[in-house]
Amino acid sequence: MSSVNRATVTQSLSVSFTVGLYGTAFGAAGVAAGFSILQTCLLSLLTFSGASQFAVVGVIGAGGSAISGIATASLLGIRNGLYGLRMAPILNIRGLRRVVAAQITIDESTGVAIGQEDLGPDAMKHGFWLTGFGVYFFWNLFTLAGALGAQAMGNPSAWGLDAAVPAAFLGLVWPRLHGNFERALAITAVILALSLTPFVAAGIPIIATALLAVAFGWKVRR
Amino acid sequence: MTTIWIAVIGTSFIAFGLKYLGHSVPEKYLKNERMLRINTLIPIVLLSALVGVQTVAEKSKLVIDQRLAGVVVACIALALKAPYFVVVISAALTSAAIYNFN
Known part of the structure; x- marks a missing residue:
């Protein structure tokens, strides 16, 4: 591997830590929903997709069936598959490494990867792996802390994490919004997702915007 | 098996499957x-x-x-x-x- 760009490392660590801290909220939510500490931690270790994890503990905690919990969580997991589509040609790996890469293919690792595009494909790979492992480490660590009763840390709003996480993602997409075309696309995506939010199941508003990528990418741009 | 165990295992299984599918196209x-x-x-x-x-x-x-x-x-x-x-x-x-x- 070529040497790792310092900006890539900083960004990977910032994202990993910020999102990882949110794990305390998940740990607390899991236990509050009636999951044991072990079950809560297993979700972070095995499912490893924050939105899906919050969804399943939310549904089960509210008295829903296992099937509806799994279905809701899975709708939110579809976008990770779409990220895999983007990351696979960049990573270009097989076998066990592909299994590991798949497990850490989430919003954060993909976001940091595309945030490094101006620095070249090596920086994208570094960003993906560093962030994937970084989030895995901190997310699981803080899930355990939250599940063990770090109640003081359990409210993400009290320390601004509720805005820090979207701001972190915004900072990753920002360098990709250099032209009017990309800006128009991003704004349309936000409008579409928010207009759908009151009417369809969680997860669908975001993956529906993939259709915009198809529509906007169909024809060659000037 | 309890509801929660089924949910934990089922969610994890499908979550990984979706991720791996994207990498396997x-x-x-x-x-x-x-x-x-x-x-x-x-x-x-x-x-x-x-x-x-x-x-x-x-x-x-x-x-x-x-x-x-x-x-x-x-x-x-x-x-x-x-x-x-x-x-x-x-x-x-x-x-x-x-x-x-x-």
């Missing part, structure tokens, strides 16, 4: 110009939509609260070319200040 389908263009745009739209949803959605409702203020401050920081951690921290401080002193 044969490269020949992704190589043509059109797919390359679309594939490059997909994470941009998904992450933009994610930012929108995380900023103003609360379950299935749209809510304007401290999060939006934080993200607006992050936009300003980005427009001023602030370093990445400044963007994140300025959003956190803004949101926490409004939340705690409201």
Whole structure:
């Protein structure tokens, strides 16, 4: 591997830590929903997709069936598959490494990867792996802390994490919004997702915007 | 097996399956110009939509609260070319200040 760009490392660590801290909220939510500490931690270790994890503990905690919990969580997991589509040609790996890469293919690792595009494909790979492992480490660590009763840390709003996480993602997409075309696309995506939010199941508003990528990418741009 | 165990195992199994599926699409389908263009745009739209949803959605409702203020401050920081951690921290401080002193 070529040497790792310092900006890539900083960004990977910032994202990993910020999102990882949110794990305390998940740990607390899991236990509050009636999951044991072990079950809560297993979700972070095995499912490893924050939105899906919050969804399943939310549904089960509210008295829903296992099937509806799994279905809701899975709708939110579809976008990770779409990220895999983007990351696979960049990573270009097989076998066990592909299994590991798949497990850490989430919003954060993909976001940091595309945030490094101006620095070249090596920086994208570094960003993906560093962030994937970084989030895995901190997310699981803080899930355990939250599940063990770090109640003081359990409210993400009290320390601004509720805005820090979207701001972190915004900072990753920002360098990709250099032209009017990309800006128009991003704004349309936000409008579409928010207009759908009151009417369809969680997860669908975001993956529906993939259709915009198809529509906007169909024809060659000037 | 209890409901919770079924949910934990089922969710994890499908979550991994979805992730792995994306990585397993044969490269020949992704190589043509059109797919390359679309594939490059997909994470941009998904992450933009994610930012929108995380900023103003609360379950299935749209809510304007401290999060939006934080993200607006992050936009300003980005427009001023602030370093990445400044963007994140300025959003956190803004949101926490409004939340705690409201």
